[in-house]
Amino acid sequence: MNILVINAGSSSIKYQLIDMNTEMPLSSGIVERIGLEMGLIKHKTFLNGSEEKTVEEFPIPDHGVGLKRVAELLTDEKVGVISDPSEIQAVGHRLVHGGETFTKTVEITDEVKAKVKELFPLAPLHNPANLIGVEVAEKVFPNAKQVGVFDTAFHQSIPEKAYRYAIPEKFYRELRIRKYGFHGTSHKFVSEKAIEYLGNPDAKIITIHIGNGASMAAVKAGACIDTTMGMGPLSGLIMGTRSGDIDPAIIFYLAQQKGFSVEEISDLLNKESGMKGLTELTDMRDIEKCQREGDPVAILALEMYAYRIKQYIGSYTAAMNGVDAIVFTAGVGENKTTVREMVCEDMDYLGITWDEEKDKNRKGDVHEINVDGAKVKVLIIPTNEELEIAKQSLALIK
Structure with a gap:
């Protein structure tokens, strides 16, 4: 089971392909300077205990061109780690803001994408870029399930007395102004490790x-x-x-x-x-x-x-x-x-x-x-x- 993890920014795509049988990365990298005159891809592969780096510089006008090249590198005869994009069963996307709508990981559907768009005002620098990553991945990896993991989801268990601000209630009721929190994926990961360690x-x-x-x-x-x-x-x-x-x-x-x-x-x-x-x-x-x-x-x-x-x-x-x-x-x-x-x-x-x-x-x-x-x-x-x-x-x- 191979899962590709994507974190799409406004001008970049960070990615990592993970073999879930071993929970070890097969490849990772970053596509940078998307939309500028000259783009950059830094790609790493991890095979047989060794690391091989590939650096490419060429025009990357949009996220689609960048992710398509990533797919080519993943399947390349020399530096590839899989033989075909269909070997990627799922693409996990980091989505920054789930608001109060998304309290857990979801399979990305048209309805989910529409909800993410509704949340653009809460994360105008992140959610639009994240959604672009989803839409591009759907085209480049059409056989893979697209999954959304929200930075805010882990914090949705915070009680109301902690997440509300002392401002008129209508600003919460109508505009959803409240504490949401971020880095939830990291806090969840390390807290679970700590619980396991403490027993x-x-x-x-x-x-x-x-x-x-x-x-x-x-x-x-x-x-x-x-x-x-x-x-x-x-x-x-x-x-x-x-x-x-x-x-x-x-x-x-x-x-x-x-x-x-x-x-x-x-x-x-x-x-x-x-x-x-x-x-x-x-x-x-x-x-x-x-x-x-x-x-x-x-x-x-x-x-x-x-x-x-x-x-x-x-x-x-x-x-x-x-x-x-x-x-x-x-x-x-x-x-x-x-x-x-x-x-x-x-x-x-x-x-x-x-x-x-x-x-x-x-x-x-x-x-x-x-x-x-x-x-x-x-x-x-x-x-x-x-x-x-x-x-x-x-x-x-x-």
Whole structure:
């Protein structure tokens, strides 16, 4: 059983072909610069323990041309991993926003596509591109079932007291303004791994997905009860270029007193803030290097970054009346020792500790980095959103 996972953006397509018998990727890659003068495909194949890379640069006017070339590479005589596109039984699509309509994985039908279109206003940068990916895949892989996995679905178990905003009810009733949350596929994947590791289906877990985008989730007995991102992906943690939580009065001040347009404020908070705004750097490796060299700007930025995470750990521990484990995942969470150390520092009241030697000597899919005998497990669990999408797709079509 081969499942192709697609994440289509406005000018890109990320993909991974997974052999579900082994749950290992056969191929992965990205199509970039779609619609520009010259496009780019970076394609990898994984066979017999070796990795082979193919890089191609040529005009890619639309997603159809890009995905068609991906299908050709997957079946190529030299670098191909399958003999025919019909060997792909399903295409699992990452769909960012499912609103309140989609609470679980679905087979994509004309009705589903129409509903996704209705949700365009909630995710204008993502849902239209995601839907293009679906429509192109239907043509390139006509024999495969098309499956939609929504970023927001895992968070649909959040209770109303947590997802509603304290604004007039008509804005929820008529415009569906509420917290939806994102990174749900990742939070689901790592929380299930943590539950399995703890051997406790009723475990209270806080998942910390920190990469360029960042969010946290409170997961109780396998169900999400709260998350840091809201109606959009701007709120919550400090991120690579996003501000995270901010006083709304700042927006009014910039607009009314300083003449900023809505577009300028959006660009400021989404693209020019976060760690980039604080340090003028976007790579956490560079920021950590500056911190080690004593740069006060980098020191403050990392302190703010860790402090925001700690605030939410305290909040979610209160919401769940306890915590059994916290989980670090995604690019920063999995790889940045400094961040993990700073987050766990002075958290002993909650039973959260950090062991430097354990952190340095990582092994296995689930790695425990707390002090022996600690009340709360501190875990590093690499996320695998593509595999989670493939697993959900397989479960649906079986």
